[in-house]
Amino acid sequence: MDLPIYFDYNASTPCFPEVVEAILPYFTSAFGNASSIHHPYGWLAEEAVETARERVATLIGAEASEIVFTSGATEAINLGIKGIAQMADSGKNHLITIATEHKAVLDTLEGLTDQGFELTCLPVNAEGEVSLDQLKSSFRENTLLVVAMLANNETGNLHPINAMAALAKNHGAIFLTDAVQAVGKIPVDVKELGVDLLALSGHKMYAPKGVGALYIRKGLPKIKLKAQITGGGQERGRRSGTLNVPGIVGLGEAAVRCLDDLQEEGQRLLNLRNQIEKALLQIKGSQLNGSSQRLPHVCNVSFNNISGKSLMIRVNKKIAISSGAACSSISDKPSHVLTAMGLDQATAMATLRVSLGRFTTAADIEFAIEYISGVVKDLRTLAS
Numbered sequence: 001m002d003l004p005i006y007f008d009y010n011a012s013t014p015c016f017p018e019v020v021e022a023i024l025p026y027f028t029s030a031f032g033n034a035s036s037i038h039h040p041y042g043w044l045a046e047e048a049v050e051t052a053r054e055r056v057a058t059l060i061g062a063e064a065s066e067i068v069f070t071s072g073a074t075e076a077i078n079l080g081i082k083g084i085a086q087m088a089d090s091g092k093n094h095l096i097t098i099a100t101e102h103k104a105v106l107d108t109l110e111g112l113t114d115q116g117f118e119l120t121c122l123p124v125n126a127e128g129e130v131s132l133d134q135l136k137s138s139f140r141e142n143t144l145l146v147v148a149m150l151a152n153n154e155t156g157n158l159h160p161i162n163a164m165a166a167l168a169k170n171h172g173a174i175f176l177t178d179a180v181q182a183v184g185k186i187p188v189d190v191k192e193l194g195v196d197l198l199a200l201s202g203h204k205m206y207a208p209k210g211v212g213a214l215y216i217r218k219g220l221p222k223i224k225l226k227a228q229i230t231g232g233g234q235e236r237g238r239r240s241g242t243l244n245v246p247g248i249v250g251l252g253e254a255a256v257r258c259l260d261d262l263q264e265e266g267q268r269l270l271n272l273r274n275q276i277e278k279a280l281l282q283i284k285g286s287q288l289n290g291s292s293q294r295l296p297h298v299c300n301v302s303f304n305n306i307s308g309k310s311l312m313i314r315v316n317k318k319i320a321i322s323s324g325a326a327c328s329s330i331s332d333k334p335s336h337v338l339t340a341m342g343l344d345q346a347t348a349m350a351t352l353r354v355s356l357g358r359f360t361t362a363a364d365i366e367f368a369i370e371y372i373s374g375v376v377k378d379l380r381t382l383a384s
């Protein structure tokens, strides 16, 4: 099959070839169970897991003992949120989040409202920014947890996590950040951010799908996290289940590779992103969705007065791209992120989320500019 050029790195990334190479022995010769403590098969697997744990920790400025491996970020987020909620004192039942969070966060928090928790969902402005004053005035005596993403998966917007986490700390609340789109793309340091919990995902950073991690700050005050998957007591009782050794090895290898040239790659993608963004914004009736503080490899552009469905069908003939998160593509509904930013449904649907990555070339960008401009022009001509 002749595949289109890939412009959807926020949905998923290919594995680094070196990641695949590093993983392979853990399917064959070194296939052991990391919990088999009596023979070398187990020791090899365990050693590989612990090396990967160090590597992932280094990428985010954490200690190895603060990393719990999971099946991905959705599980890490569930573990963080529910794990805290289920251990909280009965009076502490107020949660705060932002309207533009990923569904893994929103649905998990909303689920807790059935169990007596109260949820404050902060709005955003037209640029997708949250007000720190509004966050500050949302705290209550009983606020338990604040959840906010470091980088938005649709617009690339960066939230002021450091300031938000400091506010949470001042109000005695725990802070969880969903850093899925930021880790491996921009410098992320849990100490600088001041967060208690952080979720990350393998397949967004050139490692396989089905692996992720939750950072749990050592000495997280008062509350112990309740495990959501119980059984063999792996991950020091915080996440049972035989460890996905190949996936974990891949995550560790990807962490090393991402860290290796984080700044240079970020700058390269920023230049390419700026080029395509500028060109798309020259198309009549286009608008940028997002703030000035964004990830270097993402831009989100809407086009007025064209059919979102036709835009997607036409563009995807040659360019693999989404209008928003993969989950909103499945439901065929306008993005909750863009509607929270005030876009009407039709404009939210007629949107392209351009997300670049390691294998995006200057030639890809030039082709995409020409091609997308042509498609929008055609659709406008058809509509007139």
Ligand SMILES: Cc1ncc(COP(=O)(O)O)c(C=O)c1O
Binding pocket: 010, 011, 071, 072, 073, 074, 075, 102, 104, 149, 151, 152, 153, 178, 180, 181, 200, 201, 202, 203, 212, 325, 326
């Ligand atoms: C911001 C954000 N959070 C969470 C997730 C869920 O990650 P995973 O696919 O590892 O469960 C995603 C994936 O789309 C995401 O973009």
